[in-house]
Amino acid sequence: MMESSRWMQARRNIIRGKYLYLMLALPVVYFALFKYGPMYGVVIAFKDFKVYDGIMGSDWVGLKYFKRFLSDPNFWTLVKNTIVLGLYMLIFGFPAPILFALLVNEIRQKWYKKTVQSISYLPHFISMVVVVSMVVTFTKEDGLINQITGLFGAEPISFLLHAEWFRTVFVASEIWQTIGWSSIIYLAALSGVNPEETEAAVIDGANRLQQMRYVVLPAITPTIVIMFIMNIGSILDVSFEKVLLLQNPSIYETADVISTYVFRKGLEGFQYSFATAVGLFNSIVNLMFLVAANQLARKFGNSSLW
Amino acid sequence: MGIRRSWSEKTFEIINIMVLLGITIAIFYPFYYMLIVSISDNVSVMTNQVKWLPINPSFKAYAAVFKDPLILNGFVNSFVYMVVGTTLNIIMTSLCAYPLSRNDLYGKNLFMKLIVFTMFFSGGLIPLFLLVSNLGLINSIAAVVLPGAISVFNMIIMRSFFQSIPFALTEAAHIDGANDLYVFARIILPLSKPIVATLILFYAVSQWNAFMGPLMFLTEKANYPIQLFVRNIVIEGQTSDIGMAIGATGASAAAEKSIKYAIILAAAAPVIALYPFIIRYFEKGVMVGSVKG
Structure with a gap:
């Protein structure tokens, strides 16, 4: 009796919302086809996919391709490169926008603050292809970077032809690209700092650096903690497009990461099942990191992505 | 004491301004x-003299670029993809965001969960490629604009605005018996111009930048x-594509x-041209506070 009246209620609600469901129809088809469709397509990681046989018709092979990846001579290099690049971003890329926000926050001249901010956001909107094109031309032997380092007497280097330079180039250009945009969240937190607290510090004789250190920084620490945890969650999720565009065969030793390997094996080498298995491995590890980081954030920061 | 404090205060201000000036530069x-090199003459570019101001400025390089029919065609294609893609983005995003903004929508939470899940997990490159190719979309505009028709992040921003x-x-309209489509088109959308304008900008930029x-x-x-x-041309160094353009200017490095x-x-x-508008909408604070769904 209870059950049936609940169904009646649900039916009434659905009928009353029929136009809303009508609106949702196209988006639902979109998500089913282009988001959940490929998730179904992931089964080819466990099959010997042949284009002619299709996904359904290809034979199951179990974990064959996962085993092949684990015993792949490139496996450890790929995992190491992915982790090291992620760690470098965490160590150097993460603090940069915080420092930038702290400095911007100290500017008293409104017009100057606005100009600095507006210019700093610009690279975020420029396409990855254009940014990498700039990096590639600037780091050539006769490029802008070598012209500048030449002023200090350094020998010109073709940075992107030397494996040991790749990570530096990647991280430096990433900071250039994101320092402004990533600082927004910290600036928003900084605008919430109570001016009475800084005034109290001034009366106690604190100079500007001491004010920053003891009043302003603690006020945005919760934001920093949350952002740090989230960054750990996406540590292995390196910017695929950027690495793909920046790398070249002579520096694969440091510049090849799991996602670019998937791209090369799958779309250039046509090893669909193998590449899908590697990609699935990558996204499952990423998801595990994200879930773990989110647990941490929930525990320590009372904040969650979902 | 007072003098000393204002002294250290001033030093701090000046150093801070200089550091930020350095970063901004x-x-x-x-x-x-890039601008000054692209419009300077070849000899001064070759000898690395171009540093602060263009030398013997001319727009020969740009003329050469736009003379190349393939590249010109590339610009036209990008423009078409941007206009068609953004239109599709806005229609699909608002169709998705409005029903999900309504608390009386039965099953709303289930829809939201299934949609948000796609932000964190995807089938990956190869299954998407096989899907698009099975649908017979390779080499069509549909392949460029359909797979990214809705950005979940933008959809959540729009939904928050509607809420x-x-x-x-x-x-009043509901009591008068107006249906949801009417309410959406006649009341909600006209009130949502700022968010629609912001999303048009954001989508247009990402369509133009798509790679x-x-x-x-x-x-x-x-x-x-x-x-x-x-x-x-620039990253892979395939100069064959601009062979004609370089030939026209007298093939030199x-x-x-x-x-x-x-x-x-x-x-x-185009993105630089849109940039002032992006900043303006941004400053209006349309995005602030609406990020969390």
Whole structure:
């Protein structure tokens, strides 16, 4: 009796919302086809996919391709490169926008603050292809970077032809690209700092650096903690497009990461099942990191992505 | 004491201003440098004399770039993909966001969960490629614009905006028996101009900048957007694509440099042109506080 009246209620609600469901129809088809469709397509990681046989018709092979990846001579290099690049971003890329926000926050001249901010956001909107094109031309032997380092007497280097330079180039250009945009969240937190607290510090004789250190920084620490945890969650999720565009065969030793390997094996080498298995491995590890980081954030920061 | 404090205060202010000036120049100078090199004459580019001001400025490099029929076609393609793609984005995003903004929608939470899940997990590149190719979309505009028709992040921003519209504004229409489509089109949308404008800008920029989709799904040069030409010419060094352009300026390494910078800047130009509008909407605070769904 209870059950049936609940169904009646649900039916009434659905009928009353029929136009809303009508609106949702196209988006639902979109998500089913282009988001959940490929998730179904992931089964080819466990099959010997042949284009002619299709996904359904290809034979199951179990974990064959996962085993092949684990015993792949490139496996450890790929995992190491992915982790090291992620760690470098965490160590150097993460603090940069915080420092930038702290400095911007100290500017008293409104017009100057606005100009600095507006210019700093610009690279975020420029396409990855254009940014990498700039990096590639600037780091050539006769490029802008070598012209500048030449002023200090350094020998010109073709940075992107030397494996040991790749990570530096990647991280430096990433900071250039994101320092402004990533600082927004910290600036928003900084605008919430109570001016009475800084005034109290001034009366106690604190100079500007001491004010920053003891009043302003603690006020945005919760934001920093949350952002740090989230960054750990996406540590292995390196910017695929950027690495793909920046790398070249002579520096694969440091510049090849799991996602670019998937791209090369799958779309250039046509090893669909193998590449899908590697990609699935990558996204499952990423998801595990994200879930773990989110647990941490929930525990320590009372904040969650979902 | 008072004097000393204002002294250290002043030193701090000056150092801070200088440091930020340095950072700002480091961010902006690369764009400026490309501009002055692209319009300077070949000899001074070759001898690295171009640093602060263009030398013997001319727009030869740009003329050469736009004389190349393939590249010109790339710009036209990019423009078409941007207009069609953004239109589709806005229609699909608002169709998705409005029903999900309504608390009385039965099953709303289930829909939201299934949609948000796609932000964190995807089937990956290869299954998407196989899907698009099975649908027979390779080399069509559909392959470029359909797979990214809705950005979940943007959808959530729009949904938050819709949720912030007071119920009192639509209540009367509902009581008068107006259906949800009417309420959406006649009341909600006109009230949502700021968010629609903001999302048009954000979507248009990402459509113009799109690279992975076209790289995976387009095989014919005639269909390439400008981003793919920039990548082939500047990053991969396939000068065959601009062979004609370089030939026209007297094939020298310096001419090649100017032409490369001209292409890079031309490919970034539409975004730079939209940038002041982006900043303006941004400053209005449309996005602030609406990020969390």
